[in-house]
Amino acid sequence: MKLQRRLIDLEKIKSLRINQNLTIDDMSKVLGYDGYNAYYYKENGKRKISAEEIAIIAKVLGVPIETLFFENKITDSVIKFKEVI
Structure with missing residues (x-):
């Protein structure tokens, strides 16, 4: 069974955070930093x-939680591209 690799969509996380008026400091505190x-x-x-x-x-x-990851098609393309390089 092949494990599926999923990439986190950092731009989406940042966009959602900003749209909800949360600062980097707010997120840091929530995560305990x-x-x-x-x-x-x-x-x-x-x-x-x-x-x-x-x-x-x-x-x-x-x-x-699934919202924070790239779609599978994009993820597979990125992985294949990295393997070529």
Whole structure:
């Protein structure tokens, strides 16, 4: 059985956060960080977001967790492109 790899849509997370008037600092506090840097790096793709954090982010943003991932067709294309490079 092949595991399906799903990529987090960081732009969607950022857009949803901004549309709900939540700051990076707000999200940092919800995730238990002392400062805003840790969340900033995650939302900008410089650090990985854990499964637990994605679940918390989805809950705070009021969306199903699946909403925070790219569609499968896009994900498969990105993976294939990375394999070519």
